[in-house]
Amino acid sequence: MSSRRSRSRQSGSSRITDEQISDLVSKLQDLLPEARLRSNDRVPSSRVLQETCNYIRSLHQEVDDLSERLSELLATSDMSSAQAAIIRSLLM
Amino acid sequence: MLRGNDTGSDLAELLWDNGAPAPLRPPPPPPFQPFTCSAAATTSPPAHDYLFIKNLMRGGGAANHHHHDDDDDDDDDVPWLHYHPVVDDDDDADADTAPLPPDYCAALLSGLSDHLPPPAAAASRVDPDPCSSSHGAVVPSTSAAAAKQARTSGGGGGGVMNFTFFSRPLQQRPSGGETASASASAAATSTVPVESTVVQAATNRLRSTPLFSDQRMAWLHPPKPSPRAAAPPPPPPLAPTTRHRLDTAAATATVAQRLPPSEARAPDAPPPAATATATTSSVCSGNGDRRQLNWRDSHNNQSAEWSASQDELDLDDELAGVHRRSAARSSKRSRTAEVHNLSERRRRDRINEKMRALQELIPNCNKIDKASMLEEAIEYLKTLQLQVQMMSMGTGMFVPPMMLPAAAAAMQHHHMQMQQMAGPMAAAAHFPHLGAAAAMGLAGFGMPAAAQFPCPMFPAAPPMSMFAPPPPPPPFPHAAATAVEQTPSPPGAADAGNAPAVKQA
Numbered sequence: 001m002s003s004r005r006s007r008s009r010q011s012g013s014s015r016i017t018d019e020q021i022s023d024l025v026s027k028l029q030d031l032l033p034e035a036r037l038r039s040n041d042r043v044p045s046s047r048v049l050q051e052t053c054n055y056i057r058s059l060h061q062e063v064d065d066l067s068e069r070l071s072e073l074l075a076t077s078d079m080s081s082a083q084a085a086i087i088r089s090l091l092m
Numbered sequence: 093m094l095r096g097n098d099t100g101s102d103l104a105e106l107l108w109d110n111g112a113p114a115p116l117r118p119p120p121p122p123p124f125q126p127f128t129c130s131a132a133a134t135t136s137p138p139a140h141d142y143l144f145i146k147n148l149m150r151g152g153g154a155a156n157h158h159h160h161d162d163d164d165d166d167d168d169d170v171p172w173l174h175y176h177p178v179v180d181d182d183d184d185a186d187a188d189t190a191p192l193p194p195d196y197c198a199a200l201l202s203g204l205s206d207h208l209p210p211p212a213a214a215a216s217r218v219d220p221d222p223c224s225s226s227h228g229a230v231v232p233s234t235s236a237a238a239a240k241q242a243r244t245s246g247g248g249g250g251g252v253m254n255f256t257f258f259s260r261p262l263q264q265r266p267s268g269g270e271t272a273s274a275s276a277s278a279a280a281t282s283t284v285p286v287e288s289t290v291v292q293a294a295t296n297r298l299r300s301t302p303l304f305s306d307q308r309m310a311w312l313h314p315p316k317p318s319p320r321a322a323a324p325p326p327p328p329p330l331a332p333t334t335r336h337r338l339d340t341a342a343a344t345a346t347v348a349q350r351l352p353p354s355e356a357r358a359p360d361a362p363p364p365a366a367t368a369t370a371t372t373s374s375v376c377s378g379n380g381d382r383r384q385l386n387w388r389d390s391h392n393n394q395s396a397e398w399s400a401s402q403d404e405l406d407l408d409d410e411l412a413g414v415h416r417r418s419a420a421r422s423s424k425r426s427r428t429a430e431v432h433n434l435s436e437r438r439r440r441d442r443i444n445e446k447m448r449a450l451q452e453l454i455p456n457c458n459k460i461d462k463a464s465m466l467e468e469a470i471e472y473l474k475t476l477q478l479q480v481q482m483m484s485m486g487t488g489m490f491v492p493p494m495m496l497p498a499a500a501a502a503m504q505h506h507h508m509q510m511q512q513m514a515g516p517m518a519a520a521a522h523f524p525h526l527g528a529a530a531a532m533g534l535a536g537f538g539m540p541a542a543a544q545f546p547c548p549m550f551p552a553a554p555p556m557s558m559f560a561p562p563p564p565p566p567p568f569p570h571a572a573a574t575a576v577e578q579t580p581s582p583p584g585a586a587d588a589g590n591a592p593a594v595k596q597a
Binding site: 028 | 447
């Protein structure tokens with residue numbers, strides 16, 4: 001009786017956000033590298049989100065590696081400390 | 093309407109509504125004459141019978157049950173009892189279960205004819221009034237001993253009637269339990285009685301023998317009303333439907349009251365059928381086989397009643413078939429709905445879990461709703477990708493230490509100039525200090541290195557060679573020289589190179 005009506009109302013209001021969310025998820029999926037989701041057909045949202053999390057982690061890891069490399073390069077380079085500071089502020 | 097006995101009986105109406113089918117209209121010659129007689133008597137109870145039942149039900153708490161039924165009418169969980177006409181029609185179309193609808197009709201009848209026959213006078217009973225009066229009177233006052241005595245002492249037709257009338261309400265019980273559970277709105281509990289019916293039906297089918305099917309048919313046909321196929325099943329009017337519900341409720345209530353004495357299973361007076369779903373269903377499912385086993389054991393030495401019990405078993409079997417079929421349908425539907433709900437909930441849980449994980453990965457993300465969370469994640473992902481590109485570019489760029497000053501100066505200039513431009517860029521939201529670098533990374537991909545950097549560090553190299561880790565050494569002296577040469581005046585050189593960059597970015 002009223003439960004179904006409220007259910008439908010609830011689902012009606014959540015359907016809009018469902019559409020929004022699926023739209024955003026597809027946007028997110030476009031940002032992911034192809035190797036992670038190699039299928040043109042519909043990928044479940046949870047998988048997209050999972051891959052996004054993995055991708056963000058891998059990007060964090062990459063950023064860490066690169067910053068380490070950069071700091072090594074900066075340490076071994078004979079530039080002035082001001083320039084190194086500039087680069088650090090630029091890249092870190 | 094029925095054998096000229098046209099008292100405008102409510103039962104006839106009831107049968108009309110609940111789908112006593114017509115195809116079997118010409119009844120076979122009844123071999124079991126007492127049954128037909130008593131059955132005919134049962135189908136014409138006076139109107140005050142119903143009043144009595146109604147009063148009984150109102151007193152017994154079944155009015156509550158009825159009320160719930162009405163409330164559930166527009167819900168999904170309408171008790172499948174209401175769908176019986178449709179089911180019967182389907183079964184008729186199946187053509188392999190022709191006698192089922194009369195059985196169902198008998199099941200409905202059983203609510204009234206439950207306590208109809210006192211053991212001795214069942215065969216010769218013609219007057220309906222004592223039936224109705226005994227109907228109510230027997231219910232509360234029956235003790236275990238009385239019931240057992242009535243069961244065992246009654247020989248021939250009387251005993252048979254008793255058993256059949258005892259047995260059918262038991263089969264009717266699942267329907268009552270289903271109705272009550274539907275009104276109790278517990279989906280899980282509503283499936284339990286259904287499955288118990290299925291199990292019971294299966295065991296019954298194993299045991300059943302179609303020995304007395306003719307007699308049962310004969311017994312069942314007289315109460316049938318005029319042809320139903322001529323009049324397709326109309327949407328039942330409200331009043332008969334409610335009456336029918338009352339009738340079912342009455343059947344369940346009386347069974348609930350009668351069961352414990354006959355089975356000695358429930359210790360005290362059972363609750364009304366409308367209130368305790370679990371109790372009725374458990375009693376029903378548990379009693380199904382045990383009851384018949386008991387009866388078999390107690391009647392193995394009485395051959396007449398043995399055949400009667402066979403008949404009753406067969407009846408039970410058919411009834412259980414009807415119930416099982418509709419129960420299977422409804423339970424299938426509810427099960428698929430349940431599975432769907434479950435999978436949907438699981439999916440949402442998975443998504444929410446991933447959302448939380450994503451939120452932990454995104455810095456400064458205190459967004460609550462999913463949409464903004466996802467937007468944030470998208471922006472952060474873009475920013476991260478730009479950052480990684482920048483850093484890899486930087487590592488590639490800064491590997492030759494000689495060009496560091498020029499690059500640094502150029503980048504510094506880019507930084508200063510492009511930060512204003514990159515202000516509205518979304519990347520600046522997360523890494524304001526990276527805004528220039530990100531913008532430069534964007535610009536750097538599309539333009540040659542000469543345009544990107546004031547001094548052509550890699551004259552012959554394509555733009556992407558900036559990302560290759562070690563550039564070839566030969567151009568270095570020249571590049572370094574130009575770089576050093578250009579360093580004192582970065583603004584002008586940078587301006588020259590910045591115009592296209594800005595344009596492109």
